[in-house]
Amino acid sequence: MLGVPVADRHRFQRWSQALVLAGASRWGVLLAVPHLWLFLRYVRRLIRARRALPQDDLVSALVQAEEAGQQLSEDELVAMVVLLLVAGHETTVNLIGNGTLALLHHPEQLQKLRQEPGLMPSAVEELLRFASPVETATERYAREEVTIAGVTIPRGGLVLPVIASANRDERQFADPDRLDVARTPNRHLSFGLGAHFCLGAALARMEGQIALATLLRRAPGLRLVVEPVALRWRPGLVLRGLRALPVTLAGAGAATVSPGR
Numbered sequence: 001m002l003g004v005p006v007a008d009r010h011r012f013q014r015w016s017q018a019l020v021l022a023g024a025s026r027w028g029v030l031l032a033v034p035h036l037w038l039f040l041r042y043v044r045r046l047i048r049a050r051r052a053l054p055q056d057d058l059v060s061a062l063v064q065a066e067e068a069g070q071q072l073s074e075d076e077l078v079a080m081v082v083l084l085l086v087a088g089h090e091t092t093v094n095l096i097g098n099g100t101l102a103l104l105h106h107p108e109q110l111q112k113l114r115q116e117p118g119l120m121p122s123a124v125e126e127l128l129r130f131a132s133p134v135e136t137a138t139e140r141y142a143r144e145e146v147t148i149a150g151v152t153i154p155r156g157g158l159v160l161p162v163i164a165s166a167n168r169d170e171r172q173f174a175d176p177d178r179l180d181v182a183r184t185p186n187r188h189l190s191f192g193l194g195a196h197f198c199l200g201a202a203l204a205r206m207e208g209q210i211a212l213a214t215l216l217r218r219a220p221g222l223r224l225v226v227e228p229v230a231l232r233w234r235p236g237l238v239l240r241g242l243r244a245l246p247v248t249l250a251g252a253g254a255a256t257v258s259p260g261r
Helices: 006-024 028-051 057-066 072-103 107-115 115-128 202-219
Strands: 146-148 151-153 243-247 254-259
Touching: 006 072, 028 057, 028 072, 028 146, 072 107, 072 115, 072 146, 072 151, 072 202, 107 115, 107 202, 115 202
Parallel strands: none
Antiparallel strands: 146 151, 243 254
């Protein structure tokens, strides 16, 4: 959609993963610097190429967008493209990986979804709630002193709203720790709310439904080949995703699937 050549997809996977892991530690920030530099240089070249020769893609549309005689600067275009590439890729990857694991952990729900494929839209909403790919929102700062649930946050204080906690709120969801692929209503907050609602929510839903439906159809004997405690999660405060998901098919050899691919 953006216009990045398919041949470059693996480079973007490496860059986006490096940027996501950068916030996990001080060393992560330092290690991410070369990846960030290469990423930004690539995006600037792509923008300049589309400015010279527009094509039928989103980067060309952003380059040509104009309102009241004003256009986005190159820095603004770079920031927009990086956000769409990283945020749009990593979150959907985690939705598919976390969702697959949740279904394997709840075989009765997996079987129900196989028997009633029409439940896939509601199943994806439930997986977004139950195994949220985004654990916290981006940082907020209190404009004035405010007290929430008996805790006073000073003016200017840093706040990280925990989406994963809100999605298990017993006041909003009956039996919130139970996976129910037919759950309705399902007012989860995995896509944010209001002015901060996810720009790519419709695309993420479609990708999740297509990927999981295809996986269930093509891999009827899918199962884990390691104990759940052996699974490793990528570090970080905002995103929650697996490093790898070792699976097998009944009667077939084991394979390690990288959720980022």
